Amino acid sequence: GEDVEQSLFLSVREGDSSVINCTYTDSSSTYLYWYKQEPGAGLQLLTYIFSNMDMKQDQRLTVLLNKKDKHLSLRIADTQTGDSAIYFCAEKSAGNTPLVFGKGTRLSVIA
Amino acid sequence: GAGVSQSPSNKVTEKGKDVELRCDPISGHTALYWYRQSLGQGLEFLIYFQGNSAPDKSGLPSDRFSAERTGGSVSTLTIQRTQQEDSAVYLCASSLITGGPGNTIYFGEGSWLTVV
Numbered sequence: 001g002e003d004v005e006q007s008l009f010l011s012v013r014e015g016d017s018s019v020i021n022c023t024y025t026d027s028s029s030t031y032l033y034w035y036k037q038e039p040g041a042g043l044q045l046l047t048y049i050f051s052n053m054d055m056k057q058d059q060r061l062t063v064l065l066n067k068k069d070k071h072l073s074l075r076i077a078d079t080q081t082g083d084s085a086i087y088f089c090a091e092k093s094a095g096n097t098p099l100v101f102g103k104g105t106r107l108s109v110i111a
Numbered sequence: 112g113a114g115v116s117q118s119p120s121n122k123v124t125e126k127g128k129d130v131e132l133r134c135d136p137i138s139g140h141t142a143l144y145w146y147r148q149s150l151g152q153g154l155e156f157l158i159y160f161q162g163n164s165a166p167d168k169s170g171l172p173s174d175r176f177s178a179e180r181t182g183g184s185v186s187t188l189t190i191q192r193t194q195q196e197d198s199a200v201y202l203c204a205s206s207l208i209t210g211g212p213g214n215t216i217y218f219g220e221g222s223w224l225t226v227v
Contacts, residue, residue, distance in 0.1 A: 004153075035218075042115075042202060042220040043154075088154065098144050098167065099216055103153030 002026040004102035006089050011108045018076040020105045022089030025070065032065060033090040033099065034074045043088060046074070076107075084109045113137075115219035117203050123225045124193055132188045132222045136205030143186050144206075144216065145178060149199040157201075160186060193226045200224070 003025045012018045024032070030051050035043040049056045049063045049072075056063045062075040076083055086104040093100075116135040124130050136143050145157040156170040160180040171177070175193075180186040190197055200221040207215075 033216075043204075043218040045215060045217070048215070090154075098156050098159045100156070101146070101154035 002091070002093070002100050004089055004091055004100050006087075006102035006105045008103065009106050009108070011110060012079050014079060014081060014109055014111050016079055018074075018079045018083070018107055018109075020074045020076075020087050020089075020107065022072040022074075022102055023070055024072065024089070024091045024100075026091055026093050026100070027070070028093050029070075029091040030094050031092040032063075032072050033088075033092070034061075034063065034072075035088040035090060035101075037086045037088065037104065039085075046087075079107075079109050081109045081111055083107060115203055115205050115217055117201075117219035117222050119222055120220065121223045121225075123227060126195060126226055127192055129189065129191045130193055130224060132190075132201050132203075132224070134186045134188070134203030134205075134219060136184065136186070136203070137217055138184075140205035140207055140217075141183065142206045142208060142216075143180060144204040145186070145188050146202045146204065147172075147199045148202060148221070154202065157188070190224075193224075195226045198224055198226045 005023045033048040034046045036046050037043050060077045064073045086106050088104045089102040090099040118133045144159040146154040158168050158178050162183050163180050175191045178188045200223050202221045204216045204218045
């Protein structure tokens with residue numbers, strides 16, 4: 001089946017930029033998503049990008065997509081302690097298919 | 112409702128008992144999904160509904176797991192004869208449709224199941 005891979009942990013200092021990377025295998029992906037999960041909470045949609053785009057910026061968040069390499073990244077500028085959470089990458093194929101998620105990257109922000 | 116609502120939020124059950132988890136999706140959302148998140152694991156897809164029908168049940172881990180959806184709204188996930196490995200957070204999500212542009216999936220806060 002399709003697969004989404006992420007590194008499991010990332011630690012950054014407050015004020016630095018964080019870059020969370022994701023690779024996927026489905027060449028027919030139409031949309032790619034980033035979700036955030038804070039401790040004890042459900043998943044919150046952060047942003048998504050259509051597969052024919054290569055960049056999307058939304059305030060402190062920048063999503064880069066390299067479709068050729070099937071590589072997606074999420075950059076968080078000026079990372080704050082409130083950004084500490086698990087970040088999930090997910091991809092959506094065409095048609096009536098559910099999202100396929102990675103295992104999540106746990107971001108720790110050190111004050 | 113305003114968001115996806117799940118109940119119970121926490122459930123502790125004895126091994127061998129049956130449990131029912133409930134999901135109330137966002138009003139008007141035709142697609143409903145169940146995922147499972149085990150400690151240290153990603154999100155494992157279980158099943159999704161388009162209306163009341165379930166086109167893809169491939170993720171259900173065993174025949175002890177079943178789900179239904181009635182009236183195109185509320186869904187229940189039933190786990191029979193629970194085992195300790197069933198302990199996880201069961202997340203429900205809904206979306207307006209399953210395909211097409213701009214589809215966005217909204218998650219509930221999950222039902223934390225502990226089997227002792």
